[in-house]
Amino acid sequence: MEPLYLKILRDLEDKIASGQLAAGDQLPTEKELAEQYRVSRITSKRALNELEQQGLIKRTRGKGSFVTSTNTENTNTNRVLLLLPFTDDVAIGNLSGSILPVMQDAHYELMIATYDFLNTHTTQDIKNEFDGLIYYTEDENQHLDVLFELSFADFPIVLLDKEVTDLKLPSFLADNLAGGKEACDYLVKAGHKKIAYLFGNHHHPQSTRQRYLGYIQSLMENDITFHTSFEEDTTEKERLVDYVKHNQITAFVCENDITAIEAMRTLRQAGFLIPADISLVGFDNIQAAAFVDPPLTTISQDFKAIGESAGKALLSWIKTKQKPNSQKIPVTLFVRESTKEITA
Template identity: 50%
Template sequence: MAALYETILNDLKEAILSKKLPPGSKLPTEMQLSTDYQVSRITSKRALTELENLGLIERTRGRGSFVKAQAPKANQTKRILFLLPFYNDLSLGNFTEGLLPILQDAQYDLLMTDFTYLTSHDCTSIQTEFSGMIYYATKEQDHLELLIELSLADFPVVILDKERADLDFPTVIANNLIGGFEATTLLLAQQHQRIGYLTNSQPLPQSTMQRYLGYRKAVKDSFFLSLEELPTLENFLALQQEKQITAWVCENDLIAIEAMRQLKAVKISVPDDISIIGFDNIQAAALVDPALTTISQNFDKIGYTAGQLLLEWITTGQKPSSQKIDVTLITRHSTKEISHD
């Protein structure tokens, strides 16, 4: 839970970055903020002090606090580059519904494309043509040289899906560990005692590993599949029979949907014979039969937060902190309570 002063800070920062409070606007006084937010004056004063430290406001004794005009930067193009490998299929995750409004409010244009863009654009051209970049990370070694160069140039970049602390870029990711934990906890509450984890990636990518750790945290000392035992779509049916597994937590919705297809092909009923739960809540999750129980990533909020952090960095020149976004369990019809009769 955010500290009380952070709530005030974030609300005012959002209003300033989105131009709802344009340069020269007078902010509420410490006393007014204390009343509006039901906090102490010390708390409201700290929020204003943090805004001043970020370079967003200037405070004059006897006059109050005012939104500070930002000096234009060299090569300021007011364009953002968003590199997204599935940009032409947003059913896999639509970040733009949260991202576009905050960029439009700040009068920034967005170019969204995939990694083929990098075949004709290098670090220098990206810095010349754009004010900042949002990068959806896939494999950790992909485009590493470009990211290193942008990091050394202190170019504003926000990374989605995977933490890259080694590059010192802020990241916005879903709380994958909590997601894996909540998925497994649901199945345990439905009396499943032999729950497996299904992936199609070895070694596990960072986000998938976090989901697996959530699975392990939930099952504790009960039955579980170790890393070495984890099956893929090619062999999970055999392992399911061998280990008498009654439910699967899947790495993502695409794997869950393919697993259901294979189960149906061999006359195994979901959820009567086996329960399946996915992760991501892509559009197809609600359309398959049976509709897929899943962990929903808040793509709108991830997109909005990425835009907010990027604008903060561009506007203030100060690198923001990474953010982890809560997930939500969506219970549909691919899971059910098991009968031990």
């Protein structure tokens, strides 16, 4: 359901755009609008504040609100901001490279910046300079104040890689749960029954938790009782080797490719053969995954589809004023030489 203040805002925008309210005309007061639309004065005040921020009206204490422009199109900047945690986003699939063509086709400029941009720009700066924001969520708890302020003002924002459930913003990310399940399903079909999940560090972001739950779902569906508990951390070299020997592990679903490659190196140094003794599946399909020895079986995220979907959704939101739905983009299993079938 559309917020009540948006109803007032849209009606006044339409009257200004159509000329029904011309430059210099006085608008109804907060009290009059509240009575007309049967809302609180806080609601009517928010609608007038939005019009003032758009530059369509000027509000003067003791005098009222007056139309300054009859052209709503002038409020569009045709610019979108993409905020990333790194200067070079190759590590996260070159998302900017997939978003840029979408913006260019729509004649929008894409400005790419790191989180440092938020140290020198306020939320009002962002609203004045851009029509929308694409934000890569490295940490669900980071920049909540900025995202909330912009969201509260109905500024179009779409998130990449992770959801921030408290803000209810549309998110575009890989289907991590399905990926964890597919990786484990593959190992089960290859005959493995002692399959462990390998976490990369003590910090378990949303994407990792989803992959882990997919792993658990696969084991449950295949009636396999052994599983790694969420609290276990076997990243230390000695602990990893002891864990494998103690539990007779034959395969790992790894949080990501870096974790898988490091584990592969540790296990080989301890005398294990890959994949003869232990199979490993990674996640992300980074460039190095195809060139390690042996090449790594991994789950690939479709960063191109993620970026394109996010860009198109944001442009639609800007044009139609309708918030899009979140999307989980399917993943793909790439089978290489770090895994093998085992016989009973």
